[in-house]
Amino acid sequence: MKKTMKLFTVLSFFILIITACSTKEKEEEALDMEQVKIEIQALEDAYAAGEKAKDAAAVANYYSENAVSYSRNKEPIKGKAAIQESIAMSIASDTTGTYNVYKIVDLFAEGDTAIEVGSWTEFDTDGNELQNGNYMSYFEKRDGKYVCVRDMSTTTTPVKSDM
Template sequence: MKTNPFTLILAVLAITSVCITGCNAPAQKAEATTEQVADKPDMATIKTEIQAIETEWASATTAKDIDKVMALYADDAIEMNDDVPMLVGKAAIRQAMLKSWEARKAGTTVSYETMDVYGDSNLVTEVGKITNKDKAGNVVNTGKYMGIFEKRDGKFICIRDINNEDQKDK
């Protein structure tokens, strides 16, 4: 049986084409997977960063340093607290915070604990716990909060803050 040289060349080209296509497909898929992994933010690092902000926040709140606390809020921030209407903007938040500080007993300390964070490298939702202690170190009350932070000018700043007490003081 005679084989046509043209048929033989077509067969070799077809086999070569299948091999080249098959060999390149996994490399492209692996490359895409590497890109997806590279885009995923390091949430443990972000959680540490947010906790550092909360530690600074607690220190400023304990010291009743309103300017330091307000520096952690965006100008367009919104805060939602127990038993009051929504506070929109820094001026409203400042006013409400100063009023609440007047009622706080001397020597009270505040601490915030970041439990978890969700999001990406630019927008993060934090879930946390609040603990207030009296001068002797006894827990006066506890609460929980959710904060939304947005990265602006290279640092996270609070744009939304929702918090409430676990049980009202008696």
């Protein structure tokens, strides 16, 4: 009886492991990376359109309520309302008419999360490139759509020195 119980326990353990592994494989297979890419790029395009239209609320729709944004040359901005306020101040002080384009470079997704590595390019009103850089955004799918929970950006443009 003890041998049968041990055998049953070992077999049960292996069945549990195999089932857990095959479930994870099915979840990963079910994720359509092309669709995720389309959804994330649509968020980036809407962000850029909001900036161009000088609509801080439209830009802030990119973010979750508890998002944290790590922007260039600023302290981290915590919460969607604070991020929107920061965007509104930037928009209000902008008189250049420049606009940005955001593009996915790499995308990693699993379950309800995605991490995007992207590039941004700033253009003047004539379409000439002014500067560019990179960003990273972490998304969670909430209520059926992705929202940015954390983002960070850098510039590849060298800092001008007074030396």
